[in-house]
Amino acid sequence: MAVLAKRERRLLWVAAVPMAVLALSCVYPVFFALNNALKTNKGYILDRFGLVTAPTLDNFVTAWQRARLGEYFVNSVITTAGAVLLLLAVSSLAGFALAMLRFPFRRFLFLVILASLMIPVQVVLVPFYRTIIALDLVNTRIGLIISYTAFFLPFSVYMMTAFYSRLPRELVEAARMDGASILQIWWNVMLPMGKPALITLGILNTLYCWNDVLISLLVLQKERTVMVGIAALRGEYTTNVPLLTAGIVLAAAPIVIIYVFFQRQIVNGIAVGAVKG
């Protein structure tokens, strides 16, 4: 910024005060959850606000074992990882073809995929549920993986298409001259070149899948994912706040770690996807 008038700088300092309070409120929930998760239930009731004095890990053990969050965690890891890999494979194939290859109905197919963004899961809840019943996919992890892929796919295809359409098409032609098949071009040229977009999509889709409740409530009814487990924990142990917050810390930990390490990619990915394409 250029030289600012004194008055203007003072104004910014004044604005910084409420902004700092808002910032504190944004990190407060994690502090709240962690602080209370370390208390005993009695300790929490006696002193809700105080810092934990005699930290205990009992709540984490209970949440993991007795409340079965450990099992749910495994379900979430498998379905999230499976869906993200499938999303990346399918969307990079489609994005490569849509952006770089010339074939009939190309534009139309792109529009169909983009238009399906208009169909959120709520709008097709009943017939979607009946479709997965008909395909015998209810209560299976593979069913949830496929469902996640179907619902998070259009945005990924859009991003990959936008990304690849900025690369020169000569890349494909040169590789073909060298005798590479189109599948080899995808694997050896397009995937490595698409790495920045793939990383961003990988992180974003991990967030979406891990945090989802609606689709997993519908598809995995007997088993649970960790977020559905948290929702149930809230209902079953209403009076045991330390146990609930311990579960929350466990369920949120992977996402918080991802955010801390990949903050730049997440932030840039969202900004680029929204504004610049």
Added chain:
Amino acid sequence: MGSKAERRIGLLFVLPAIMLVGLFRLFPLAWGFVLSFTDSNGFGRSSFVGFDNYVAIAHDPVFRDSIENTLILIATLPVWVMLPLLLAILIHQGVPGGRIFRAVYFFPAVLSTVIIGSIFNVVLRFDGSLNAFLKAVGLVPVDWLGNGATALASLIAVQLWATFGMSLLIFMAGLSTVSTELIEAARLDGARPLQIWIHVIVPALRPIIEFVAVVTTIGVLTSMFGLIYVLTAGGPGTATTLPEFLIWLEQGKMNQPGYAAAISMVLFVILGGLAYVQIRIMSRNANL
């Protein structure tokens, strides 16, 4: 180019994406459309009933409440757009600590709505932390989630708090494209900060403001399920029931899928108009 092999393989490469989208989104949409005109009970037999389901939902007080709640929610939209815009401009202008603010403001948006809802449930319920605090400082406790008016307001406030960082990021990206010379020139002409904001920055950001407004509207209509599910479960009564949650409640009653499908179609029409605008912006950006 455009050899025979390329034509075939191009189609083949798009096929998995088209199949997934077709089978799990387009086909269910068509099925739901048909279903909404039937009295299907979920066990075989069903017959065509015309617009009966639509007439029935028009007279359904729960549906009407959910639409009313949606309208109240939409009335708050200017705040959803202006708050992050204001904060983005302040950060862009170099507010002290701006880079930290940017990262921290976005943080709640990466947490699941279930996580946020569960924490705020502990904070906001009648015997919760906020009331304990209010009592401690000598104020009257409020039944934030148990009282109709405050429950909807609490729900809206929590969702706004959880998502404003997302819009802020989009505005920040937009601001980085606004010419600094323009701002400098206005400053040299003696424009005061507020004048610069209103006459230079906001007009330059107009397309992005439109985009955020559309995306936020779609967001409040489709992404509050998790929060409603754990924070208020739609209640008390129907005070926090939105159409997307109502569809969930109706699909749980497996004996009248036609009725639930009709509600879905109404939501689809509302969303369709909004999404059409969004898709036009996005397809312009992909420069195919």
